[in-house]
Amino acid sequence: MSAEQLQGFFESTVGQISTVAVILLLFLGILLTGRGKKADTKAMVISAVLVALAIALNQIILFRMPQGGSITAFSMLPVVVCAYFFGVRRGLMAGMCVGLIDLIFNPYVIHPIQMLLDYPLAFGALAFAGIMRTRKFGLMSGYLVGLFGRYLCAVLSGIVFFGQYAPEGFNAVTWSVYYNITYLGVEGVLTLVVLSIPAVRKAIDQMKMQMLTV
Numbered sequence: 001m002s003a004e005q006l007q008g009f010f011e012s013t014v015g016q017i018s019t020v021a022v023i024l025l026l027f028l029g030i031l032l033t034g035r036g037k038k039a040d041t042k043a044m045v046i047s048a049v050l051v052a053l054a055i056a057l058n059q060i061i062l063f064r065m066p067q068g069g070s071i072t073a074f075s076m077l078p079v080v081v082c083a084y085f086f087g088v089r090r091g092l093m094a095g096m097c098v099g100l101i102d103l104i105f106n107p108y109v110i111h112p113i114q115m116l117l118d119y120p121l122a123f124g125a126l127a128f129a130g131i132m133r134t135r136k137f138g139l140m141s142g143y144l145v146g147l148f149g150r151y152l153c154a155v156l157s158g159i160v161f162f163g164q165y166a167p168e169g170f171n172a173v174t175w176s177v178y179y180n181i182t183y184l185g186v187e188g189v190l191t192l193v194v195l196s197i198p199a200v201r202k203a204i205d206q207m208k209m210q211m212l213t214v
Contacts, residue, residue, distance in 0.1 A: 003110035010107040010115070023100050026093040033089055046211070047082050047094045054078040054098045054123075055105075062187075067165050068108070069154065069183045074191050076126050080146045081204060083130030084139055085211045091127030099123035110161060117157040125149030139204060140195050147188045154180040 001009075009015040031044040060073035079098055083091025099119035109115045128149045129142030155176045163172025170178070194200055 006109045006112070006115070007107065010103060010109050016104050019100050019104055023097050026097050026100075029093050030086075030090050033093075042211075043086050043090060047086065047090060050078040050082045051094050051097045051101070055101050058098070058102060059105075063183070065179070065183050067162065067179065069180065071183050071187045071190075074187070074194065076123075076147065076150065076187065077143070077191055077194075079123055079126040080129040080139070080143045083127040083146065084133050084142055084204070085208050086130070087133065088127050088130035091130045092124045093127075095124035095127045096120040114157055114161045117153045122150050122153040122157075125153050133208075139201060140192060143188070143191060143195060147184065151180060151184050154184065 010019070027044060027048065030047050031039050031041065033040075054075050054077075057073045057078070058075035060075075061070045062073060063071040079091060079095040082094040099122055102123070103109075103115070103119040108118070126146035126149060129139075129146035132138040132142035132145055135141065158176030158180055159172045163175065166172055166175035
């Protein structure tokens with residue numbers, strides 16, 4: 001299937017319905033992957049709220065890069081918070097939902113692997129923040145872990161599929177490494193500044209404790 005056909009599919013009604021079906025399956029997974037495999041409506045509802053928040057923040061563009069990518073208003077943080085609350089598995093599914101919804105709103109597809117790297121895997125990788133959820137300063141360190149996962153997806157996509165856009169003096173690898181850190185790094189620093197505010201961390205930690213005790 002050519003790049004034009006792939007793009008046309010994801011822009012079509014059939015493609016969007018198919019994407020929505022996958023999103024619903026992911027939410028079902030969030031519902032049914034709790035301890036003891038019991039349905040956890042609360043986790044699903046809170047995850048859905050965080051997914052919606054991530055999508056809303058992703059529409060607030062502070063700076064758009066010329067060859068794709070943008071600095072947004074902390075849009076990666078809700079997925080990190082979801083993983084911080086519920087662990088990597090549910091965070092991964094929530095992140096993939098964010099990526100697939102972004103695919104519906106802003107599809108740019110030239111290859112199936114590029115689609116996976118730039119949409120569900122890119123946002124899903126943020127869920128590796130959950131690895132740090134039980135450690136001291138777990139939210140901030142987890143955000144860095146998740147951000148690095150997102151960055152790796154962007155770099156791989158850039159190397160394999162967008163290397164031809166590298167300007168003189170760069171090759172596909174060095175250009176992708178540099179280009180993707182310019183916008184993800186800036187948003188990461190801005191988010192860490194917000195997370196360094198004690199009141200913000202305390203509020204998120206209190207919500208986390210409520211998730212565990214109720």
